[in-house]
Amino acid sequence: MADLSINAEKARALDMGALLKDAGLTAFVAFALSISLVGFQIKDASGGLQLITRFGDVAVVTAIAFIGRVLLFLLRRGRGRAVLISSAVLAAVLLLSILASMTPDSLPQAIVATARAVLPFGNVVLSSVMLIVLVVLAVRGYQVMTHSVHEMTMEERDREMDKVAARVQKISLFLGPLALVFAIALPFMPFADRRIVDIGTLVLTYVMLGWGLNIVVGLAGLLDLGYVAFYAVGAYSYALLAQYFDASFWLALPFAGIMAAAAGVTLGFPVLRLRGDYLAIVTLGFGEMIRIILLNWYQFTGGPDGLSGIPRPSFFGLPFTRRVPEGGDSFATFFGLDYSSLHRVVFLYYLILALAMITNLFTLRIRKLPIGRAWEALREDEIACRSLGINPTNTKLTAFGIGAMFGGFAGSFFATRQGFISPESFTFIESAVILAIVVLGGMGSQLGVVFASILLIGLPEIFRDLQQYRMLAFGAAMVLIMIWRPAGLLAHREPSIRLWGRDKIGKKAEVHS
Amino acid sequence: MSGAQEYRSANRPLLTVEHLTMRFGGLVAVDDVSFTAFDREITAIIGPNGAGKTTVFNCLTGFYKPTVGRITLHREDGEMYLEQMEGFRIAAKGGVARTFQNIRLFPHMTVLENLMIAQHNPLMRASGFTVLGLFGFSSYKIAEKAAVDRARYWLEKIGLLEKADDEAGSLPYGDQRRLEIARAMCIDPVVLCLDEPAAGLNPRESADLNDLLKFIRDEHNIGVLLIEHDMSVVMGISDHIVVLDYGKKISDGTPEFVRNDPTVIRAYLGEEDEEETAAMTGGEG
Numbered sequence: 063m064a065d066l067s068i069n070a071e072k073a074r075a076l077d078m079g080a081l082l083k084d085a086g087l088t089a090f091v092a093f094a095l096s097i098s099l100v101g102f103q104i105k106d107a108s109g110g111l112q113l114i115t116r117f118g119d120v121a122v123v124t125a126i127a128f129i130g131r132v133l134l135f136l137l138r139r140g141r142g143r144a145v146l147i148s149s150a151v152l153a154a155v156l157l158l159s160i161l162a163s164m165t166p167d168s169l170p171q172a173i174v175a176t177a178r179a180v181l182p183f184g185n186v187v188l189s190s191v192m193l194i195v196l197v198v199l200a201v202r203g204y205q206v207m208t209h210s211v212h213e214m215t216m217e218e219r220d221r222e223m224d225k226v227a228a229r230v231q232k233i234s235l236f237l238g239p240l241a242l243v244f245a246i247a248l249p250f251m252p253f254a255d256r257r258i259v260d261i262g263t264l265v266l267t268y269v270m271l272g273w274g275l276n277i278v279v280g281l282a283g284l285l286d287l288g289y290v291a292f293y294a295v296g297a298y299s300y301a302l303l304a305q306y307f308d309a310s311f312w313l314a315l316p317f318a319g320i321m322a323a324a325a326g327v328t329l330g331f332p333v334l335r336l337r338g339d340y341l342a343i344v345t346l347g348f349g350e351m352i353r354i355i356l357l358n359w360y361q362f363t364g365g366p367d368g369l370s371g372i373p374r375p376s377f378f379g380l381p382f383t384r385r386v387p388e389g390g391d392s393f394a395t396f397f398g399l400d401y402s403s404l405h406r407v408v409f410l411y412y413l414i415l416a417l418a419m420i421t422n423l424f425t426l427r428i429r430k431l432p433i434g435r436a437w438e439a440l441r442e443d444e445i446a447c448r449s450l451g452i453n454p455t456n457t458k459l460t461a462f463g464i465g466a467m468f469g470g471f472a473g474s475f476f477a478t479r480q481g482f483i484s485p486e487s488f489t490f491i492e493s494a495v496i497l498a499i500v501v502l503g504g505m506g507s508q509l510g511v512v513f514a515s516i517l518l519i520g521l522p523e524i525f526r527d528l529q530q531y532r533m534l535a536f537g538a539a540m541v542l543i544m545i546w547r548p549a550g551l552l553a554h555r556e557p558s559i560r561l562w563g564r565d566k567i568g569k570k571a572e573v574h575s
Numbered sequence: 576m577s578g579a580q581e582y583r584s585a586n587r588p589l590l591t592v593e594h595l596t597m598r599f600g601g602l603v604a605v606d607d608v609s610f611t612a613f614d615r616e617i618t619a620i621i622g623p624n625g626a627g628k629t630t631v632f633n634c635l636t637g638f639y640k641p642t643v644g645r646i647t648l649h650r651e652d653g654e655m656y657l658e659q660m661e662g663f664r665i666a667a668k669g670g671v672a673r674t675f676q677n678i679r680l681f682p683h684m685t686v687l688e689n690l691m692i693a694q695h696n697p698l699m700r701a702s703g704f705t706v707l708g709l710f711g712f713s714s715y716k717i718a719e720k721a722a723v724d725r726a727r728y729w730l731e732k733i734g735l736l737e738k739a740d741d742e743a744g745s746l747p748y749g750d751q752r753r754l755e756i757a758r759a760m761c762i763d764p765v766v767l768c769l770d771e772p773a774a775g776l777n778p779r780e781s782a783d784l785n786d787l788l789k790f791i792r793d794e795h796n797i798g799v800l801l802i803e804h805d806m807s808v809v810m811g812i813s814d815h816i817v818v819l820d821y822g823k824k825i826s827d828g829t830p831e832f833v834r835n836d837p838t839v840i841r842a843y844l845g846e847e848d849e850e851e852t853a854a855m856t857g858g859e860g
Contacts, residue, residue, distance in 0.1 A: 424709075427709055428709065431702050431709065431715075432691075432692075432694075432695050432698035432699045432702055433699065433702075433704075435684075435688060435691055435692050435695070436692060436695050436699075438681070438684060438688075439681050439684065439688075439692045442681035442682060442683060442684060443679050443680075443681055445638075445675075445679060446675070446679040446680070446681065447663075447692070448637075448638075448662045448663045448666070449636060449662070449663075449666055449672070449673050449675075449679070449759075450663075450666055450672075450692060450693045450695065450758070450759075450762055451663050451664070451666035451667030451668075451695065451696050451762055452663055452667075452692070452695050452696075453663050453667075454663065555683060555684075557684070557685045557687070557688060557740060558688060559685075559687060559688060559691060559719075559723070560685075560687070560739075560740050561687050561723070561726075561727065561730075561736075561739035561740055562739065562740050
């Protein structure tokens with residue numbers, strides 16, 4: 063008993079030295095990192111480059127790191143009330159400042175100026191993010207105060223997250239269609255302007271690429287670091303067909319898919335006997351090879367100049383042009399609409415939505431077919447597959463080929479949307495982003511790919527105002543997900559076939575009765 | 576020398592192994608081994624650790640290409656030379672199924688899915704190599720239902736029917752062993768090769784395993800090849816035992832014959848150890 067009370071006494075007494083040391087160290091690291099990254103900026107001014115110092119921002123970063131660490135330290139030591147009060151006060155100040163700086167007209171000049179000065183970096187969006195962090199801290203402080211949380215081990219937390227993922231998977235029966243309805247309705251939403259629809263199109267392109275790569279990486283378990291090569295093959299197939307044979311988009315689309323699939327099989331044949339890291343390296347090399355061929359084959363592909371004037375898709379033969387073709391109709395005149403450049407943007411949006419949905423339905427269906435199951439089995443254990451009479455080479459090749467085909471479709475869509483392509487668009491970073499989408503979403507999870515695409519592509523586009531900070535946030539988000547959910551956001555596998563159905567317990571009771 | 580003695584049976588020969596030799600560099604893992612496994616019999620391959628038993632299995636099932644030798648599978652529709660065939664074809668065309676010493680299930684897939692994957696090839700044909708299945712043709716649905724029925728049959732046999740939708744990796748060890756055997760049976764084999772199926776099982780589970788193997792031999796009329804250390808399993812159910820030591824066959828015959836073969840006793844227990852010899856021969860029950 064005596065020991066316990068002493069321990070409790072110790073726990074109550076806050077070790078100020080440790081607190082200052084911990085927070086000071088964190089602040090020092092923040093200072094050391096930010097002095098070079100944030101403190102200096104080189105600007106292109108008239109008369110040469112100019113060095114700008116931003117030591118004020120460095121001080122802000124250091125202060126934020128210090129305060130944040132103090133709050134975390136207090137939280138760990140069970141000082142819930144202190145954390146709650148201080149973060150609530152900080153949050154309130156921040157909230158008032160944000161509100162004040164957003165309504166400069168209705169308030170006295172002095173107040174607005176003070177409010178702006180209070181905002182870290184003078185940036186409303188960043189301040190809002192910090193506000194959210196403070197609110198989260200306050201909530202945690204309240205939970206610690208009322209003892210409604212206990213420290214979870216990593217395993218407990220993983221299990222907890224798995225439950226969440228399983229639940230999400232269960233509601234994805236509704237969530238999926240709901241997301242689809244939202245996606246269909248998006249262009250007609252009141253807030254949807256051209257920019258939003260464009261971002262939607264971009265996100266959907268990556269969703270489609272993610273779903274295509276998911277077949278290779280998520281289902282068949284073949285780590286492909288050169289997926290962008292098939293995207294490039296698809297794009298160039300269409301662009302070159304259009305340039306040399308005047309092929310229309312609809313005619314070229316299946317051909318682009320076939321070309322990409324052929325590239326996939328050609329690459330796959332020699333390299334699929336490799337496994338894991340070795341396969342990843344070879345596919346990475348292949349991706350670069352395709353790009354460098356495109357870059358250097360000047361006579362055929364236009365090299366670094368790229369290919370321009372790629373024809374736009376038509377709506378069942380009706381072009382989206384202001385000028386009505388002779389003896390025919392354009393989309394606008396046929397439907398009796400006023401010409402608007404938005405028509406084509408919306409049409410492209412629906413086009414990629416349809417292509418992505420085809421990819422999705424295909425994947426969902428093929429998972430329940432023997433080939434899909436064989437892919438997953440191959441990912442689990444190749445030797446066992448061989449002992450069961452499954453031809454591993456053919457099975458992997460089909461996965462590679464089909465994954466590549468959808469990459470090719472997405473590529474020809476990319477070409478027709480941009481109207482101009484060059485090898486610049488098909489660098490390794492694209493492969494990395496697509497792979498990141500698949501891995502972050504949770505390998506094999508269709509809905510996970512959508513989430514991850516919105517997270518990795520949509521949000522950085524929306525937060526374009528933050529300039530380079532968004533890349534910082536991108537990195538931070540990746541690190542956080544890898545810490546909290548290393549298997550991916552929605553890594554929960556739904557069986558491809560069930561004997562007892564979803565409502566398992568009820569069925570079992572039936573069997574027994 | 577007792578190695579010259581060959582086991583004879585009234586049944587049809589199923590698998591003939593002639594002069595099988597497997598070298599890994601300078602190491603001779605299997606040295607000129609010949610034996611015949613007969614249809615509707617349980618043939619056990621036993622021997623001390625490192626005797627080359629699993630290597631023989633790996634040659635039979637195409638995981639290794641033998642350095643020398645001929646392995647003939649006598650199917651009712653003709654003969655096949657397994658040493659010339661690729662591993663997956665031996666299973667797909669020859670009907671040689673196997674299990675592994677360290678269980679190789681698909682751990683993150685369900686029990687039922689494991690059994691469905693074993694029926695990959697017939698299902699693949701029924702789904703028109705995916706094309707027909709993709710458009711939902713009824714031929715595939717019928718075939719899939721038949722496959723589920725076959726899986727259900729085996730799940731009932733091994734007592735895992737209720738766990739059909741559980742992840743295979745979450746099953747207890749004994750269940751995983753039985754599931755692997757059921758999965759091998761789902762490819763509709765003519766020979767079933769089991770690599771230490773009783774390893775890690777308790778006596779009760781071992782007894783169940785004996786019953787299952789006898790059931791497979793008698794009701795499904797196939798040959799079973801077995802590597803096993805557990806003498807209660809080996810002596811209890813085998814019709815025919817092949818003994819290997821240092822890659823060579825040292826004995827070949829009925830359990831009675833092998834049990835009393837002095838060469839085997841010497842190989843297993845050393846020259847002098849009378850006590851353990853008694854333990855081994857006493858295992859007949």
